[in-house]
Amino acid sequence: MKQVVQNYKSGELAVLDVPVPGCKPGGVLVRTAFSLISTGTELMKVSEAGMSMLGKARSRPDQVAKVMQSVATNGVPATYRKVMGKLDSYTPLGYSLCGVVEQVGPGIDDVKVGDLVACAGNEHALHAELNWVPKNLYAPVPDGLAPRHAAFGTVGSIALQGVRQGESRLGEVALVIGLGLIGQLVVQLLAASGVRVVGVDPDPARCELAESLGAAACGDPSSAAVEAAVAELTDGHGVDQVYLAAGGGSNQPVELAARLCRDRGRVVDIGKCRLDLPWNAYYEKELDVRFSRSYGPGRYDPEYELEGRDYPIGYVRWTERRNLACFLDLVARGRVDVEPLVTHIADFDDAVETYQRLKDGDLKAVAVLFRYPEHAAEAKAPAVAVPAVKRGSTEVSTPTRAARTPVRLAFLGAGNYATSMLLPHLAQREGVELSTVVTTTALSAANAQRKFGFAEATTDLDAVLGDKSIDAVFVVTRHSSHAELTRKALLAGKTVFVEKPLALTEDELAGVLAAVEESGNDRLQVGFNRRFAPLLQEARKRFGARTGPASLRYLVNAGQLTHGSWYLQQGTEGSRFAGEGGHFIDTASWLLDADPVSVYAVAPSGNEDLQVVLRYPDGSTATISYVTTGAPGFPKETLDLVADGKVLRLDDFVRASVYARKRWVSSRLPKARDKGQSAELAAFVKAVRTGGPMPVPLESLVATTSATLAVQAGLAGGAPVTLASAR
Numbered sequence: 001m002k003q004v005v006q007n008y009k010s011g012e013l014a015v016l017d018v019p020v021p022g023c024k025p026g027g028v029l030v031r032t033a034f035s036l037i038s039t040g041t042e043l044m045k046v047s048e049a050g051m052s053m054l055g056k057a058r059s060r061p062d063q064v065a066k067v068m069q070s071v072a073t074n075g076v077p078a079t080y081r082k083v084m085g086k087l088d089s090y091t092p093l094g095y096s097l098c099g100v101v102e103q104v105g106p107g108i109d110d111v112k113v114g115d116l117v118a119c120a121g122n123e124h125a126l127h128a129e130l131n132w133v134p135k136n137l138y139a140p141v142p143d144g145l146a147p148r149h150a151a152f153g154t155v156g157s158i159a160l161q162g163v164r165q166g167e168s169r170l171g172e173v174a175l176v177i178g179l180g181l182i183g184q185l186v187v188q189l190l191a192a193s194g195v196r197v198v199g200v201d202p203d204p205a206r207c208e209l210a211e212s213l214g215a216a217a218c219g220d221p222s223s224a225a226v227e228a229a230v231a232e233l234t235d236g237h238g239v240d241q242v243y244l245a246a247g248g249g250s251n252q253p254v255e256l257a258a259r260l261c262r263d264r265g266r267v268v269d270i271g272k273c274r275l276d277l278p279w280n281a282y283y284e285k286e287l288d289v290r291f292s293r294s295y296g297p298g299r300y301d302p303e304y305e306l307e308g309r310d311y312p313i314g315y316v317r318w319t320e321r322r323n324l325a326c327f328l329d330l331v332a333r334g335r336v337d338v339e340p341l342v343t344h345i346a347d348f349d350d351a352v353e354t355y356q357r358l359k360d361g362d363l364k365a366v367a368v369l370f371r372y373p374e375h376a377a378e379a380k381a382p383a384v385a386v387p388a389v390k391r392g393s394t395e396v397s398t399p400t401r402a403a404r405t406p407v408r409l410a411f412l413g414a415g416n417y418a419t420s421m422l423l424p425h426l427a428q429r430e431g432v433e434l435s436t437v438v439t440t441t442a443l444s445a446a447n448a449q450r451k452f453g454f455a456e457a458t459t460d461l462d463a464v465l466g467d468k469s470i471d472a473v474f475v476v477t478r479h480s481s482h483a484e485l486t487r488k489a490l491l492a493g494k495t496v497f498v499e500k501p502l503a504l505t506e507d508e509l510a511g512v513l514a515a516v517e518e519s520g521n522d523r524l525q526v527g528f529n530r531r532f533a534p535l536l537q538e539a540r541k542r543f544g545a546r547t548g549p550a551s552l553r554y555l556v557n558a559g560q561l562t563h564g565s566w567y568l569q570q571g572t573e574g575s576r577f578a579g580e581g582g583h584f585i586d587t588a589s590w591l592l593d594a595d596p597v598s599v600y601a602v603a604p605s606g607n608e609d610l611q612v613v614l615r616y617p618d619g620s621t622a623t624i625s626y627v628t629t630g631a632p633g634f635p636k637e638t639l640d641l642v643a644d645g646k647v648l649r650l651d652d653f654v655r656a657s658v659y660a661r662k663r664w665v666s667s668r669l670p671k672a673r674d675k676g677q678s679a680e681l682a683a684f685v686k687a688v689r690t691g692g693p694m695p696v697p698l699e700s701l702v703a704t705t706s707a708t709l710a711v712q713a714g715l716a717g718g719a720p721v722t723l724a725s726a727r
Contacts, residue, residue, distance in 0.1 A: 003128035003443060004351045004370075005090035013352045016090060018442035020130055022459040025106040026308045027134040030119055034151040035097035035127045035348075037368040040180050040247055040271065042093055043358055075654070075673040089419075089447045093355075094127035096120060096154030098147045099372075107308070108135060116141040118153030118328055120295055120320065121305065125154060127351060127370055128442070135308040136298060139325040142332035148345070148369055149331055152185075152338045154295060156327035157320065159185035159245075162270035162292035163193070164318060166241040170194035175230065175239040175260055177253045178246030178271055179206040179218065181367050184341055186243050186270070187215050192335045198229050198239065200256065201246075206366070209340060221256055230260050238262035244269045251276045258282055268292055296323040341367040348372045406433040407689050410464040412485055413477035414439050414448035417499065422476065425678045427452045432685060436464050461485075465492040472497060472523075472688045479573045483508035486524070487515040495523035495688050500582045502526045502705045504574040509705055516698070525684050525694050526701045528586035532676030532683065535666060539656040540591060542664045543641065543648045549619035550592055550643035554584050557630040557637070577610055577626055577711055584637075586696075586704045588614060588622035591641055591648075595703035596622075599721045601714035612711055615720075 005016045023029040037043075101115045111117060117138040119125040124133045141150040159182050168174060172195050176186050179201035190197045191214030199210040199218035207218035217229035230239055242257040244267065251274045257267045258281035266288045269275065277289065297311060298304035298320040304311065311319050318326070330336045343365035346354040351370060357363035409426065411418060414437050426432050437454045438461055439445040445457035456463075464470060465488060472495040475485045483503040489496045490512070503509035516522050530536065558576070573579065589595055596614040603610050612624040620643075635652035642648075646660040653673040657665040683695035703723070710721040 001129040001442065002348070003126060003446075004093050004348075004355075005443060005446075006093060007089070008091055013355050014090070015349065015351050016443075016446055018128075018446040019439075019457050019459045021132040021442045022440055023103040023105045023132060024440060026108065026306075027105050027124075027132050028101045028108055028111060028117070028138065029103035029105075030097075030099040030117060030131050030133050030138070031102045032097050032099040032127075032129055032131065032370075032372045033116075033147040034099075034372065035094050035125070035370045036151045036155060037127075037354070037358070037370070038095065038155060038181065039358060039365055039368065040182065041095075043355075077673075089451065090443060092122070092126040092128070092443050095122040095125050096151060097125045097127075097131070098141060098150035098153065099131070102130065105132075110135075111138075111140055116147060116150065118150045118324060120154040120157065120324055123441070126443075127348070129348075129372060130442075132440075134306055136304055136310065136319070136321045139321055139328060142328055145328060145332040148342070148371075149338050150328060151369060152331070152341075152367070153324050153328055155181055156185055156331070156336070156338075157295040157323040158182055158270065158292075159189055160323050160327050161294070161296040161318075162186060162243055162245070162268055163189045164296070164323075165290045165292045166243060166266055166268045168193050168195045168241060172196075172240040173198070173230070173233045174241045174243060175200065175257070176210075176215070176243045176245060177201075177221070177256060178244065178273075179203070179210045180245065180247075181341065182270055183243070183245035184210055184213060184366060185336065185338075186245055188213050188336045189330075190243075191215070192330065196233055198226060198233065200226055209366070213337065213340065221252055227260065234262065238265060241266045241268060244273055245271045246273045247271050249274050254278070255281070258285065258287065261285060261287055264288065266290060295320040338367070342369060343367055345369045345371050405431045405689060407431060407685055408433045408435045408469055408471050409474060410436040410438065410467070410470045410472070411448065411454075411474045411476060412438045412461065412464065412489075413475065414444045415476065418474070418476040419448060419451070421677050422474065422681065423448065423452045425681050426685075429682070429685065431689065435470050436467070438464055461488075465489060465494070471495060472684075475499065479504060479579045483512055487511050490515040490521045490524065491519050493519065493521060495525075497525045497527065497684055499527040501574070501579055501708060502582070502701060503709070504578055506706075506709055509702070509709070513702070522698050523687075523694060524698055524701065525687075525696060526582070526586075526705070527680070528583060528696065528701075528704065529676040529680040530583055530587040531590040531696075532679040533653055534674055534676070534679065535653055535656045536587070536650055536676070537679075538666065539648050539650060539658055539664075542658040543646055543660070546643040546646070548644055549616075549621075550641060551620070552588050552591060552622040552642075553640045554588060554622065554624045555638045556584055556624065556626045557634050558626055558628050559630065559632055559636075560628055575712060576608060576628075577612075578708060581612070581624070581626065581711060582704050582708045584624050584626070585612075585614065585622075585707050586700075587639070588624065589616075589700065589704060589707075592616050592620050592622065594618065594620070595700060595723075596707045597723055599707050599710040599714050599723065600719070601711045602718075603715055610711070610715075612714075614707065 001020050002015050003018050006013050098118045101111050101113055118141055119133045119138045121137045124131055124137050174190050174195050175198050176183050177200045179199050187197050187210045197215045199215045200221045201207055202220050210218045219226040238261050242261050244253050246253045253273050254275055254277055263285050268290045270292045293299055296318055297316045303309045348370045434452055434454045436456045437445050437448045438458055449457035473489045475482055475498040482498050486496050486498045594616045597617055598615045600613040608628045610626040614622040637652050639650040649657045653675050655666050687694050706723055714721045
């Protein structure tokens with residue numbers, strides 16, 4: 001299928017051929033009829049992409065701050081790879097469309113194939129021929145409403161949520177600053193609510209359009225006519241609400257809002273304009289400044305948007321989806337008229353030219369629609385569910401074979417870690433062929449194929465599991481899917497590299513082991529890379545053998561998560577330590593050359609800090625302090641190993657030292673923080689190529705996973721947990 005994309009590094013716009021998205025549970029696959037260009041938000045993104053690197057940095061100081069923090073934590077080389085990887089990738093455009101349901105995923109019963117729906121979301125309602133849309137981000141289109149009008153659903157919801165934040169009442173007077181697409185819709189919604197509206201915009205044509213759609217008066221922000229209209233409509237008191245629907249770097253809108261708003265009035269920010277509030281003006285009138293967050297309650301909440309968990313109507317009357325349905329109803333009943341806003345309708349194939357004309361100013365528009373082919377060739381939408389392998393099957397065999405080159409690899413998932421920490425090493429390695437990349441979103445697969453040279457990109461898992469020429473499968477997806485995908489790949493006879501964690505529950509771990517037993521295939525590696533780090537390996541060698549018990553302390557300064565991180569989805573993705581803790585337990589066990597026999601975990605109330613104490617068969621102990629409340633400038637990982645009168649110290653993979661009869665200190669300035677990914681992948685590829693032993697014994701992987709899972713049980717029980725399965 002085709003999709004509009006942009007490379008944020010170069011600014012290139014393209015209509016790209018990408019795989020068809022799979023129809024996952026909890027959503028529908030929609031074939032687009034019309035999608036709407038947001039001439040504000042999208043053109044701002046397009047313009048930013050065309051800037052120099054310095055210009056991009058100046059326009060997004062929030063992202064620059066994140067980069068600097070990453071430099072402090074991960075070093076310059078790793079941060080550079082990560083940032084360049086993100087910049088030099090195709091990103092999608094679009095977030096408002098109307099289309100026809102082509103496939104219904106499990107768990108959906110409110111629409112059927114052939115139904116017309118309006119869709120929202122900058123990850124799900126893209127300028128693409130097909131989109132997978134979760135339940136709470138689509139709404140059925142009322143009978144009689146034209147698809148091109150229903151395509152306004154998302155931007156209409158944004159305007160509607162802004163009006164709700166203003167709490168407008170019959171007979172009040174409102175000022176709308178900025179009469180672009182959102183501003184024009186706000187004018188109509190207010191007028192439909194019995195509010196008299198004054199509009200402000202420097203473009204006379206937009207002022208004229210707003211007056212034709214219900215505004216009492218409109219004019220230039222510097223015009224005396226605007227102040228006169230406000231004075232006349234409010235008896236000199238000032239407007240009850242101001243809606244900021246303007247963009248740009250001028251502070252004029254917030255200053256005008258203060259001047260024309262009444263005492264204790266409300267100012268609602270819907271757009272993205274400069275907000276240097278003049279303190280005296282806002283203080284003296286005690287103005288109530290409010291923000292309107294996108295489409296309404298539910299926005300940016302993954303449990304609502306992705307998992308379909310609705311908010312009870314008795315507590316949250318207007319959610320994203322209810323706002324979307326409400327706006328569609330208003331348009332269908334003629335209370336809002338979007339047809340006068342349609343400046344231009346372009347064929348989807350002309351998307352790049354259309355964006356360029358908008359950017360250059362050749363096409364001056366309020367709203368632009370993309371029209372998609374009505375009789376597009378049918379695309380086969382792959383099913384997500386993979387049939388279970390029947391028990392007792394003799395078709396699957398363990399992938400032990402003679403040495404062969406090249407080793408053919410497939411990737412399930414192509415997120416940030418895969419593209420910054422794994423694929424760059426594999427793409428440069430001789431004797432490796434990147435065969436197929438599978439993702440749930442089409443553009444992710446296309447980006448990985450373009451950047452790393454995969455032969456094929458798809459959203460069809462069966463295409464990999466059924467391909468006998470593929471030697472090994474990398475599972476680099478969300479944590480909640482690791483165990484199931486690993487189980488399926490093992491049963492399909494593949495050698496498997498799964499990123500941590502292997503499993504989030506004991507049942508998931510049991511399922512993986514059952515697959516090993518059923519298939520006889522134990523060719524499994526978990527991405528515990530730190531034991532392969534050259535600096536740590538050298539330090540361990542310098543430390544030498546020990547005769548008595550050891551004491552190990554591992555401080556992990558994990559830091560706070562940013563808003564929106566999927567690590568926060570503990571209901572589906574497990575706790576943060578469940579996802580990451582295996583790294584540190586594996587490193588401790590490797591340094592102590594044993595698997596733990598018990599786990600004791602405690603946590604202070606009020607935060608996610610953990611103290612985990614592991615006990616080993618020879619009496620050694622390892623204490624892992626996993627903290628989120630530390631200073632962000634402090635190194636992420638520091639480790640001390642003490643035994644037999646010797647001390648090994650690791651400082652965040654930047655420096656290591658051993659204090660013994662002779663002191664050894666590594667170089668202070670390594671080329672980068674090498675946490676072992678390259679060496680780990682080299683060992684894995686060698687095992688696949690030669691059929692030799694896996695880099696880490698399966699028993700060790702299971703012991704580390706069991707110990708990680710035991711942390712949660714220890715926290716719940718308040719007592720040490722014995723690992724009965726430890727060897």
